[in-house]
Amino acid sequence: xxxxxxxxxxxxxxxxxxxxxxxxxxxxxxxxxxxxxxxxxxxxxxxxxxxxxxxxxxxxxxxxxxxxxxxxxxxxxxxxxxxxxxxxxxxxxxxxxxxxxxxxxxxxxxxxxxxxxxxxxxxxxxxxxxxxxxxxxxxxxxxxxxxxxxxxxxxxxxxxxxxxxxxxxxxxxxxxxxxxxxxxxxxxxxxxxxxxxxxxxxxxxxxxxxxxxxxxxxxxxxxxxxxxxxxxxxxxxxxxxxxxxxxxxxxxxxxxxxxxxxxxxxxxxxxxxxxxxxxxxxxxxxxxxxxxxxxxxxxxxxxxxxxxxxxxxxxxxxxxxxxxxxxxxxxxxxxxxxxxxxxxxxxxxxxxxxxxxxxxxxxxxxxxxxxxxxxxxxxxxxxxxxxxxxxxxxxxxxxxxxxxxxxxxxxxxxxxxxxxxxxxxxxxxxxxxxxxxxxxxxxxxxxxxxxxxxxxxxxxxxxxxxxxxxxxxxxx
Ligand code: UDP
Numbered sequence: 001x002x003x004x005x006x007x008x009x010x011x012x013x014x015x016x017x018x019x020x021x022x023x024x025x026x027x028x029x030x031x032x033x034x035x036x037x038x039x040x041x042x043x044x045x046x047x048x049x050x051x052x053x054x055x056x057x058x059x060x061x062x063x064x065x066x067x068x069x070x071x072x073x074x075x076x077x078x079x080x081x082x083x084x085x086x087x088x089x090x091x092x093x094x095x096x097x098x099x100x101x102x103x104x105x106x107x108x109x110x111x112x113x114x115x116x117x118x119x120x121x122x123x124x125x126x127x128x129x130x131x132x133x134x135x136x137x138x139x140x141x142x143x144x145x146x147x148x149x150x151x152x153x154x155x156x157x158x159x160x161x162x163x164x165x166x167x168x169x170x171x172x173x174x175x176x177x178x179x180x181x182x183x184x185x186x187x188x189x190x191x192x193x194x195x196x197x198x199x200x201x202x203x204x205x206x207x208x209x210x211x212x213x214x215x216x217x218x219x220x221x222x223x224x225x226x227x228x229x230x231x232x233x234x235x236x237x238x239x240x241x242x243x244x245x246x247x248x249x250x251x252x253x254x255x256x257x258x259x260x261x262x263x264x265x266x267x268x269x270x271x272x273x274x275x276x277x278x279x280x281x282x283x284x285x286x287x288x289x290x291x292x293x294x295x296x297x298x299x300x301x302x303x304x305x306x307x308x309x310x311x312x313x314x315x316x317x318x319x320x321x322x323x324x325x326x327x328x329x330x331x332x333x334x335x336x337x338x339x340x341x342x343x344x345x346x347x348x349x350x351x352x353x354x355x356x357x358x359x360x361x362x363x364x365x366x367x368x369x370x371x372x373x374x375x376x377x378x379x380x381x382x383x384x385x386x387x388x389x390x391x392x393x394x395x396x397x398x399x400x401x402x403x404x405x406x407x408x409x410x411x412x413x414x415x416x417x418x419x420x421x422x423x424x425x426x427x428x429x430x431x432x433x434x435x436x437x438x439x440x441x442x443x444x445x446x447x448x449x450x451x452x453x454x455x456x457x458x459x460x461x462x463x464x465x466x467x468x469x470x471x472x473x474x475x476x
Pocket of ligand 1: 018019020021023294295296297298299323354355356357358359374375376377378379381
C-alpha cells in the first residue's frame, strides 16, 4: 500500500448511524484507504462510542495514518435507545433540526473543506443537503445500502401511487401481482413491496413519503454507489442508470475488501459485543447440519413470535444457532426463559448468543442454511457464503429482497407474513433436507459469480477502480 500524501484526494464519508450502514461504509472507507485516498469518517457521537466499545475498529484503522474519525451530534440524549424500528420519526426530526445545521457548518468551515475532494453521503442522509446547495463546493456521491431490486421498486412508488396501486382493498389484495414496476412484471405482489408501503394513506403517510423522497434525491447527486454486482442485478441496475447514469456497482463490498487485502478479514464494525463462543460450538457440529438464525440489528418481535420460532426450530429436529439480541423481543430486555418443554432439546440441539461474527458464521462449514430477516447485508453475506435462505422479512427493503431470493435467484424460501411453528419446521426441513440440492446448486452458482465480480477482471473490481480513478481525477 502506498502511503497517501497531503496532496492525495480527501473524501468525507457520512453513514446513517445504524449497524447495516456503518458496517458497509466502514468497509468502503477501508477500501478507499487501501487505495491511498485520505478518508474522514463522520459518525454520530453515540455510534462512535458504541463502535469503539465493542469492536477493534480503532486499531484496524490506525494502519492508515491519514484516516480520521470525526463525530457529530445526533441531537438525542445519551440515554435515548435510538431504535430505528420504534423511534424513526423522532430520530428523523432530530437529524434535521440538530445534525443538519452542524453538518452544514462543518462543510462551510474553510479549515475542513479547503482540501476536500468529494463527499460520499449515505442515501438515508440525502436530506441533510439540498441538491442546489451552492455552498457544497465538491461533488457529492450518494451511497445506497439497499440492493438494486428494492431501490428500483422504491423509485417506482410515485408511479404506483399515481396509478392507485398502493391502496389495499383487503387481505386478498395483498397477493395481487403488480405490473407497474418496469422490469419486474409478473413478479411483485402488493405483499412484496417495502414494508412502509402498507400505509393506509400512501399519499399522506410521512414515513412512506420521506423514504420515497430520499431515494428520488439519491439519483440527483453526481453519482450513485451501490453494494451489489452486475451478475446479480444487472438488468435492474440498467433501469436505475436511466435516472442516474453515473452508477458504480461495487459489491459485495465485504468480499471486495477480502480481495484487496489479499487475506481473510473479519468484520470488526460491531455496535454489540460479539460472542465468539458460537464458533467453537459450530466446530463441533457436522457439516451442513446447522440452521443459523438471525434477524439483524433492527428487527423486533413479540413473545408469541419468539415462541413460534422456538417451537418450529425445535420441531424441525435440526440443530440451530440463534442470535437473540438483548432488544430482539419487545418488553423482555434480554430476559428470555427457555420454555420448560423445550429446555432439554434446546440444550442438546440449539445454541443462543447475543451477537455473532456473522460473516464468519455464515462461511462455517457446519452451517447449512440461514433463517434471516433479509436485510441487504445479510443477504449478500449469505450469497457470498453460498448458503440457502429462509426469509422472514420485517420491514423496509426486506420484503422485496426476500421475493428476489425465492422467486428470482432460487436461493431459498420466502416466509413473509407467516409465523407459526408448522411453517417454520417445514421450511427449515425443506431448505436443509428436502430441497437442499436444488438450493445449494443455485447458491453455489451465484456465490461463484459474486466471487468473480470482486476478483481482478470482475465488474465490481473494475467499477471500484474506476471510482478511485474518478476521485483522483477530481483532485486534479
Ligand atoms: N450481524 C452480525 N452479527 C449478528 C447479526 C448481524 O455481525 O449477530 C451483522 C450482519 O453481518 C450484517 C449486519 O449486522 O452485516 C446487519 O445488516 P442487515 O443489512 O442484514 O440488516 P439490518 O440490521 O440493517 O436490518
